[in-house]
């Protein structure tokens with residue numbers, strides 16, 4: 001009982017700060033994408049490909065969430081993307097308070113798009129709103145067709161699922177139809193896009209989706 005009250009208290013407080021972040025970002029005209037998925041799903045690679053494909057056509061930045069270190073931030077900085085690193089010191093997700101601190105380090109008037117690469121985890125990031133405009137989950141072809149049924153919340157919460165590492169499909173025994181059926185069983189309205197950051201397959205569709213979000 002006590003634990004349940006505590007958790008709902010934490011989530012209420014998180015929602016309050018998430019609303020505040022959302023208002024701040026909206027008022028500056030920034031579209032914010034919360035990018036979630038397992039460790040190794042291909043989130044940073046998707047952002048690297050995005051940097052190459054967008055070139056200088058969109059002004060954007062990234063908040064990188066990691067338990068420790070700044071390896072992904074350095075990968076993106078090498079491509080000229082402004083990055084703010086948040087280290088969670090053990091927490092398995094970013095919360096709205098951490099993102100609020102990250103926003104204070106960014107010049108929001110100079111960007112129109114913000115990605116938040118969440119801590120690699122298929123569970124907790126789905127539970128915490130951060131003030132985002134869209135939630136995108138990355139599931140790679142190597143993770144198995146059972147994941148929607150085992151971790152339904154993230155599939156239900158997301159606006160888009162990027163099925164990453166599409167270039168590996170011919171080499172895997174993944175049952176793609178079974179995966180897509182499992183996705184629609186837990187989240188009937190979730191759009192799915194097959195993308196490979198390696199071969200560039202699906203890149204046009206992904207960039208098109210982003211441009212649509214930017215309006």
Ligand SMILES: Nc1nc2c(ncn2[C@@H]2O[C@H](COP(=O)(O)OP(=O)(O)O)[C@@H](O)[C@H]2O)c(=O)[nH]1
Pocket residue numbers: 037038039040041042043044045046072120164165166167168195196197198199
């Ligand atoms: N074959 C293939 N490998 C990929 C692709 N995207 C990422 N990877 C590899 O998957 C591993 C994890 O990628 P990363 O982007 O760091 O994943 P993250 O932990 O979700 O940010 C790296 O070894 C990448 O080179 C892809 O589209 N195709």
Ligand SMILES: [Mg+2]
Pocket residue numbers: 043044045072117
């Ligand atoms: Mg990463």
